[in-house]
Amino acid sequence: MKVSMTVNGQQRTDEVEPRLLLAHYLREVCGLKATNIGCDTTSCGACTVVVDGLTVKSCTVLAAQADGAQVTTLEGLAGPDGELHPVQRAFREEHGLQCGFCTPGMVMAAIGVLADNPDPSDREVREGLEGNLCRCTGYHNIVRAVRTAAQAGPTAGQVPQAQEVQA
């Protein structure tokens, strides 16, 4: 079947199998490999992307379900001049990543948390990230990074192309 969607601002149409998962569509068809797959049970959040302003686990969405949608992945966050998104910047400053495998999903989920709550407490950040697992950081610096990003103001909870993100 044919699906069309806007991925990181670019409109595209592809012929896919109905069972193709959005995560595999992004990785294999679009060649956007930042989005990772860490589980089979919608548990880890490594595959989190933003679809029509909402964070979703792309391993549990069919590409066909995202037909017509606006999709943003980690690759779509930085500005054209390479300027980092406030959440990306904060993850670097606070050492919010180690091996980096959870990071693309974690960054997208963090944007979702901030969209929902622009100034979350530690506890609220932890609850907002409950669907994202990290084996390396013990979450400590991830929580700090999200709180640091919050200080950048409302842009921290938004993805580019004026797509609103809500949690």
Add this chain to the structure above:
Amino acid sequence: MSILGTRVVRTEDPLFLTRGATYTDDLVDDRLTGALHATFVRSQVAHGRLLSVDASAAREAPGVVAVFTAEDCTDLAPIPAGLPMVPPAMIRPWLATDAVRFVGDIVAVVLTEERYQGEDAAELVSVDVDPLPAVVTTADSARDEVLLFPEAGTNVMAAFGEPAPEDFFVGCEVVVTQRMVNQRVAPVPLETRAAAAAWGEDGRVTIWCTNQGAQQAKGEIAGWLGLDPARVHLVTPDVGGGFGAKIGADPEYAFVAWLAQQAGRPVRWTESRSENLVGMLHGRGQDQVVTIGGRRDGTIEAYSLVVDQDCGAYPRVGIILPTLTMLMAAATYAFPKVHAQARALATNTTSIGAYRGAGRPEATAAVERSIDLFAAEIGMDPAEVRRKNLVPAFSEPHTTPSGATYDSGEYVAALDKALEAAGYAELRAEQTRRRERGDVRQLGIGLSTYVEITGADTGLGAAESAELEVHPDGTATVLTGTSPHGQGHATAWAMLASDQLGIPVEKITVLHGDTDRIPRGGGTMGSRSLQQGGAAVHQAATELIEVAKQRAAEQLEADPADLQVDLTSAGLSVRGTPGAGITFAQLAEKEPLVVQTRFEAAAPTFPFGAHVAVVEVDVESGKAELQRLVAVDDAGVIVNPLLAEGQRHGGFAQGVAQALLEEVLYDADGNPQTSTLADYPFVSATELPSFELVDMATPTPINPLGAKGIGEAGTIGSTPAVHNAVIDAVAHLGVRHVDMPTTPMRVWRAIQQAQQEGTH
């Protein structure tokens, strides 16, 4: 001011944060064009005679290029265990032949054009197994009634040490014995295992795979396949976590290379999480019996630890884990008598390997629980019992009764720092108040002290290689034999070179994990990287400066002794002659300015520390929640606090997870109960607090950096602190011990039992 000891943010991150790292499954490489996908078919039965594997339907499925069963792989010699003590009858075949020995044992492999076709076809392979009783626990195994390898005549893979002498505890006023479980856990690096292989026209194979050390992985794969190592080129892309489970190679990686040869096309494999949770090595898995004896004044006189190590179905590193546990049995304590003994036992489960700490957390858990049991028995504050028995501060090496020689340590100071930072007295007062009020949420305070061994000789030596080259454009390249999977080597190694040469960190590229470029290396494991790999980089920089001085002396017509490093210009200047000098970059113009070196550590180092955990236990439901974790971790001199703290945080989380949550479970038939992340309770952000870190740095004389390992310390210290805290929270209700993980049901039941016993 030196860059060392400062919080330099990671040079790897901009790429990781904008485009993502490049893990094995992400690779785009011409050599992998048209790659086939391998899908392993695994046994669904824990133990049984393998009657037949029928792949005929799978061979007809769309996209299937080939299906291999044991019959099709007879030219592959069995996989050597790599450990001298393993009985030859216990060696693993590539594909299960006569028997299947765990759920996850490989019975066939399918090659397909597309990834999705592999799963479809694998479903069609029909495997006929005549089930045998499964050996699931070490107790079952030790009975030797059902044997995994009948030819071996026993399930015992190895045995270490002797029983304690009969009079070992004679004369002690108090002796406490406890059976305890250091449960099997799954390492779960977020990146599962993955490999890709392509053969070139020159008869060489390039293998990309996720691992903790390319050189060791290459050596193992070449050995298993009977290939001349010169024909194997192994490349480690970015690695999404390892935690010990990615040390060396796994048979699947070698298989991928072999399949590529058979098919005449490149082959890729990335396992699913469900496959990972049965196929990748598990960690821990010890059943322990501790006995601790001493006087009512708190002095401990004798301590014994007897271990049954669950090794899983086939011998891997798990066999030797108890030797590390035994070596570290005496821990931070000055016990006059220490006894340790162990057996390594086969079970119909996933093989056990190294997992963050590997053998040392098990030793610490045993002794720290023992101290608390002893303290409870004599009614003394556990902090006091510890203080009474800790090895006093020492600066000359200290040798323990279990045979370890510690380099430097100040255990009492570490404990006191932790207690002070935690506000121990006030915590105890709050605990008393809650006990008196009979609150639903009771407070538990748990302590641990630990010492662990890092940078031990892994069998490949305690040495590491480094190459350092300064280029004419002012940049530099470091080649290192260690290889990161999140630790931040690229930043730390650049800092070490920059510190001596003055070249900015951003201009230093660190390369690792390519065996053609870096033939020698020990990888990243056992918290060895900085103290050996980092020390090698440090040494390379020192040597490079000497080479540069010789060269500069000629060019500047100066005495080499008058030349000194000028960090601002990243070069050399002539003492007493202002303005005279030359940069390292200039010195590299005519001929390459490069040194290769090898740093050899004289001995391992012994980081130590003390943790205080504060938990709340809902005594009506039994649920424990960690409120605080205060940690003193002394790993000697710190090169980059940002990175060191990150290592500690990650270690804490995994340690806490073992105490509270995580456990790999099998049913009585050996069926895994935790083979997805929906079932395996991987710790998430909501079960953890932000951690409270206390700094302490006692340098080691073992290496020029003064650094010890920090990778595993957090895990080792946190598990027993949290475990002790949970039990402490319900101690006033009569509970003395609850096995890990301290699940709500276990804690609730322990309270019920203690109260019943109390009323009798």
Add this chain to the structure above:
Amino acid sequence: MIPGPFELVRPGTVEDAVAALVEHGDDAKILAGGHSLLPLMKLRLAMPSVLIDIGRIPGLSYVRVEGDEVAIGAGTRHHELEKDPVAQAEVPILPYVASQVGDPQVRHRGTIGGTVAHSDPASDLPTALLALGGSVVAQGPDGRRSIPVTEFWLGFFETALEPDELVVELRVPRTGSAGWGYEKFTRRANDWPIVAAAAVEGRVALANMAGAVVRATATEEALARGASIEEAAALAAEGTSPSADMHADAEYRQHLARLLTRRALEKAAGAGAAAA
């Protein structure tokens, strides 16, 4: 892991969806948010050959007051319910319970119709709906019918829906400021409940204490008789047949049922008192 192959049908109306169900029979499954179905399909525990994606049917997501009831469209996603001002004012237990489901990403996809139709005994919203009372509105080839929630969940993955029926709406009584309590017991915040108890206006429902969500009838009867919360909650496990798994055996689940019922009832009483 990935689902087995299937054909995807994308009806534009509920009628077309029902027609597709009639046409494909047992081979077909409705796809709503996909957050129960797709995980099962990825593990190949479900292998439907046709998926009928109702996610594109307009007008299935709403929360509105209709007389004494609140009507909730089957396509309403958990996060929409969580944030919905009408729901917050009229049936505050539902937005709260919606916020306790899974994690934010799951709540962005999962629908109330999906969780109701799925009939997992461990699910949160059905437990709250059962305590609220009210009905499930189903639409089949012969039109709509209303099924009381007390007759809807029959067992594990088993409901009173006919194979050619679709859940289109949930109807619950407006409880306004009446007290309510929801106690979900998990090991990790984002887990499914090991046991959960919902209490509202003297009615109590339990998750994971039987093949389907159940009412704690002995507790309700005791409350009706005027028993204290303590006494009534002690009866919560009566007649339940919980399963054993790695988190809890039957005895512990029954203990939790009593404990959580007591706490939910106490909260309901407290909240009611505070509001009054």
